[in-house]
Amino acid sequence: MTATDESTAFVPGHVTGFFSPCPADDPARAGSRGAGLTLTDGVAVTVRETDESGVILDGDPIAMPPVETVLDDLGVADRARVVAESDLPLGTGFGVSGAMTLGAALAANDRFGGERSVNDLVTLAHRAEVEAGTGLGDVVAQARGGIPIRLAPGAPAHGRLDGVPATRRVEYVTFGGLSTADVLAGDTDPLVAAGDAALDRLVDAPTLPTLVAESRRFARDAGLFTDRVREAVDAAVAAGGEASMAMLGETAFALDSGLTDAGFDADACRTCAAGAHVTD
């Protein structure tokens, strides 16, 4: 616990390039395989002790069930106020809900003198996200940082992670949201087949060009491209860039200057070397 009356955690954004959902009865074992990029653009989550509990995102109150679940699990739901400032829009494939959930767990544990380990807090946040249906693999990826490869699904006691050893500039353009729940409610067989094939190929050659090329093949084979994202990705590739779609949001991402080279007014950040962590 720090000396001030609030604690803050930073959680990187996470763009999933491809994935296979892995359902399980136990939410700590459920999740997804796949790979993506964590981003220096992310979410700063501050927890304050107060009678006026609630969750605020970028100045506005918001209902965020997985955040409420982790506060409840930590026994502080009635006296914690969660104030999140996000560099990234919610619901567009950047893992903002996972970031808020994991950030709330880390900051609340710190603020209230909790004695949970990192793995414990990641497990709480992962379970809460899976139960809420807001994410399958973001929390464990965001806890790791870097360019995570999710080899086996689930919280730290069950999942297995590796990574692509690289650091790179990342650009993105967002056209809108997509519902993860809607996609997962449809026929997921093509998605699982495409995701598993992409993962096999990335494990054979764990490099950034492979990750982005396999992400593009996945988006196409799983039928997930929207027209606007496909146009942006095609334009970036035609301009010599490496680009694909964020799973799941109507968002195109590219390495280096791939989207600006294709004429888009893109935001830019970098892959994030650090995983989620308490700040000062």
Place this chain on the structure above:
Amino acid sequence: MTATDESTAFVPGHVTGFFSPCPADDPARAGSRGAGLTLTDGVAVTVRETDESGVILDGDPIAMPPVETVLDDLGVADRARVVAESDLPLGTGFGVSGAMTLGAALAANDRFGGERSVNDLVTLAHRAEVEAGTGLGDVVAQARGGIPIRLAPGAPAHGRLDGVPATRRVEYVTFGGLSTADVLAGDTDPLVAAGDAALDRLVDAPTLPTLVAESRRFARDAGLFTDRVREAVDAAVAAGGEASMAMLGETAFALDSGLTDAGFDADACRTCAAGAHVTD
């Protein structure tokens, strides 16, 4: 592979607070349990393609067998020059040899267009350190970053890590080196007993105050304090600070301003949120 003719990796320093050696025939399974702090003071390791191979530390050529082993494993020993710049002195308990080995693996893979995953490179570096007898747990801790708890020994396929969820200022004073090999060549039973007991207590309450208090108890119970380090640690504790000894070096470390409060001319850095990573 980047466009320039060199690649650089940053690897945080690592101060082990307590440990239990865990020998095994397979160096990927050998290592240590324990806990420590990774530091923003660390080592930047640059690999260049050149006919003039060799290893340079802070401007001077140095023989560093584990670095040579990883270059050999990656098939680049005859054409890689490794140039390391360290914030920390070698051989005094900061994991500089582990940092050079892991940094060389990451930078060489990047420079020569290797297709190794992070776990593969960490495994190469961990094996090389264990075989050289220069370290048991530094590499896996430095790969993770933060405040690592090493629950089970060994490279990523075998070991298990957790962490203390905190960020803090760290001070240190170094009086000289200690030989890890000499300590491990003696009777290690008291050390294993003290290390396992410290780990059990940290797992029960994974906080920074517990980590430092258990480190101090370990240094005392295992009989590893030198007179100069004991005096510095006692002075910091008498001044209200939290301090212990770096395993294994004649180095005292403290949280916050613990050593300067006790009148020492200490260096200062912070716990490092990021694990080892390729930089630009």
